[in-house]
Amino acid sequence: MQVEMKNIHKAFGKNKVLTGVDFDLLPGEVHALMGENGAGKSTLMNLLTGLHSLDEGTILINGQERYFSSPNEAETGGVAFIHQELNVWPDMTVLENLFIGRERKNAFGLLKAREMKALAKEQFEKLSVTIPLEQEAGACSVGQQQMIEIAKALMTNAEVIIMDEPTAALTEREISTLFDVIHALRKRGVSIVYISHRMEEIFTICDRITVMRDGKTVDTKRIVDTNFNEVVKKMVGRELEDRFPARQPDLGExxxxxxxxxxxxxxxxxxxxxxxxxxxxxxxxxxxxxxxxxxxxxxxxxxxxxxxxxxxxxxxxxxxxxxxxxxxxxxxxxxxxxxxxxxxxxxxxxxxxxxxxxxxxxxxxxxxxxxxxxxxxxxxxxxxxxxxxxxxxxxxxxxxxxxxxxxxxxxxxxxxxxxxxxxxxxxxxxxxxxxxxxxxxxxxxxxxxxxxxxxxxxxxxxxxxxxxxxxxxxxxxxxxxxxxxxxxxxxxx
CATH class of the missing domain: 3.40.50.300 (P-loop containing nucleotide triphosphate hydrolases)
Structure with missing residues (x-):
């Protein structure tokens, strides 16, 4: 699926969040979307998936103008969004969370529990996840909840998957597994928008990068044509001489x-x-x-x-x-x-x-x-x-x-x-x-x-x-x- 967003504007009241953003996503690419907090990254993706309506601009999907009216419609249309703030229902089981709103039912309206469990186990095996399906989601760690959200998105057979800080709560092993899954998705032609502040991941997994600052697009480049310092400078508008400020501790008791x-x-x-x-x-x-x-x-x-x-x-x-x-x-x-x-x-x-x-x-x-x-x-x-x-x-x-x-x-x-x-x-x-x-x-x-x-x-x-x-x-x-x-x-x- 190819996505083009042209001259996108969005304001909430007097607060202008996006003021002329351009973004495009090619079939089968992992495209990094970076910027400081408040740059408008999540808002841009919320406009794509229909959570908000845009004030001005054009969205093209496979060359045709298309605007989703809700995230559910976007998901049906092949665009899934894994949000940074997890949408897990804590009092429901892991299995119920995976199929919420997409339950498999027979002709009599009864749940196909065996089929749902088999599909969930298959997806968990791909992600090397070992969470019991009958466990309440609220009893899972933040990292486990993140893997549940990732599995849920992958089970929609989406053509575009938006990942907002997907590794923030994951272990190194879980991150490695997720990267394997991303490589497999890319081979199948699935496009991924990868929002992350972890610079090492961006340069490991992504093909192109778009940098946003203050509600505008600053630049889009191939990953191989840029570097850490250049990306940081474009994000913050200044050089960051050192990632970590020097410490000269004067220790007491x-x-x-x-x-x-x-x-x-x-x-x-x-x-x-x-x-x-x-x-x-x-x-x-x-x-x-x-x-x-x-x-x-x-x-x-x-x-x-x-x-x-x-x-x-x-x-x-x-x-x-x-x-x-x-x-x-x-x-x-x-x-x-x-x-x-x-x-x-x-x-x-x-x-x-x-x-x-x-x-x-x-x-x-x-x-x-x-x-x-x-x-x-x-x-x-x-x-x-x-x-x-x-x-x-x-x-x-x-x-x-x-x-x-x-x-x-x-x-x-x-x-x-x-x-x-x-x-x-x-x-x-x-x-x-x-x-x-x-x-x-x-x-x-x-x-x-x-x-x-x-x-x-x-x-x-x-x-x-x-x-x-x-x-x-x-x-x-x-x-x-x-x-x-x-x-x-x-x-x-």
Whole structure:
């Protein structure tokens, strides 16, 4: 299928999101669509699939003008969209999620359960997925949910598949499997729009790249005719001299100490410390229980043994409220369901953990609250017309900045960052890294969980590696390499 989008314009109220975008997709190609958060990438694809109607411009499919009125119509017409924000129904089984709206029925309207299971198993085998079909989707990890969404799209026999940050929650093995599937699809003539902020993936899997900036098309090139620095410059309009800002940590005493923390069947005997001004990176494969350890420290999940010390004093944390009172902030990996109240405004989300500090005799001092929120919006360069904008209307990267702002606002002693730059563009990543350096310069202790090895190596002063719920090793920055980390992550010595 060949797709051409010419001179595309789209505004939401007074906010002009797209102002003359050109994009084309050839049969059987993997076409990267890149740009900073808020550049308009997802909006452009939402116009193609009929989620929004365009204000001006032309869409041609196989040379004929065609406009889908809804995503369902687009899917029927051969265009499937795997969204960055997962559309999994948590209380339904994996099988029900795979066939929702596309159930196989017999002449009497009864489900062909055996046929559906066989088709699902066949697709899962192609993706090397081993999730039980009868399991509730809400019990699956974020990475597993992503694979469910990918399988669902592949089962539509689409001619065009739009993948928005498809590998953000996947392990290296799952990414390799996905790339094998993409190669097979390309051979069958399926076209893929690949939206990602992971530059290494773009240069590995894609044939061409289109860069967008501020709602406009900047350039389209063959991958072999460009390079990392050129793409970054076109995305952000400036050179990014280094991906990771230099760190010169001035380490103080241990702020957080974890001793023999255990949750039976999940993790055991976890012991580590993080000092004032230090960034401790936590690496490991998906499913290694890194997130579960952080949730337990923050009081979200119970533990069966071990102890925590804050500034040398033994402390007990059974709830997030207790963690916040002791100066611990936690930026969760799942910003949509756990990090934000999407229907709340930016102001309400940022002020939420600090609301008591604005209370005077039971009433909120709105002036002080607004000054506090405006300061954080400016400091984190959150792109919005107003602090009253609903969080759900922001791009993924700006949503992540709101989550950062709300926890920075409590003035934490310890900040736990679980996948802090997932789904964030290269320019915004640099801003987050710079902010992390500023926080550690002020004595904040940071624990950073990340699946991106370059990020772990680029920002950590010390690296802990988790394998199957146990700490398999610790590496200092000077000795750490991707090979050493992966060896420890897979159970080697």
């Amino acid at each position: 241990a702020v957080l100490e974890v001793k023999n923390l255990t949750r039976k069947g999940v993790f055991e005997n976890i012991s580590f410390s993080v000092r004032a001004g230090e960034i401790v990176g936590v690496s490991g494969l998906m499913g290694a229980r890194r997130t579960e350890i952080m949730r337990a420290i923050f009081g979200l999940d119970r533990t069966d043994g071990g102890e925590l010390l804050i500034n040398g004093q033994k402390t007990v944390i059974h709830s997030p409220d207790q963690a916040v009172k002791r100066g611990i902030g936690f930026i969760t990996e799942d910003r949509k369901d756990e990090g934000l109240v999407l229907d709340f405004s930016i102001r309400e989300n940022i002020a939420l953990p600090s609301v008591k500090s604005f209370a005077l005799k039971g009433l909120i001092d709105r002036k002080n609250e607004q000054e506090f929120v405006d300061m954080l919006i400016k400091r984190l360069t959150i792109k919005t017309e107003s602090a009253e904008t609903s969080a759900k209307n922001l791009s993924g990267g700006n949503q992540q900045k709101v989550v950062l702002a709300k926890w920075i606002g409590i003035g934490p002693k310890v900040l736990i960052l679980d996948e802090p730059t997932r789904g964030v563009d290269v320019g915004a990543k640099r801003e987050i890294y710079t902010l992390m350096n500023e926080l550690t310069d002020r004595g904040v202790a940071i624990v950073m969980v990340s699946s991106e090895l370059p990020e772990i190596l680029g920002m950590s002063d010390r690296i802990l590696v988790v394998h199957e719920g146990k700490l398999s090793g610790e590496l200092m920055k000077e000795e750490a390499t991707q090979e050493k980390i992966m060896t420890l992550a897979t159970g080697g010595q």
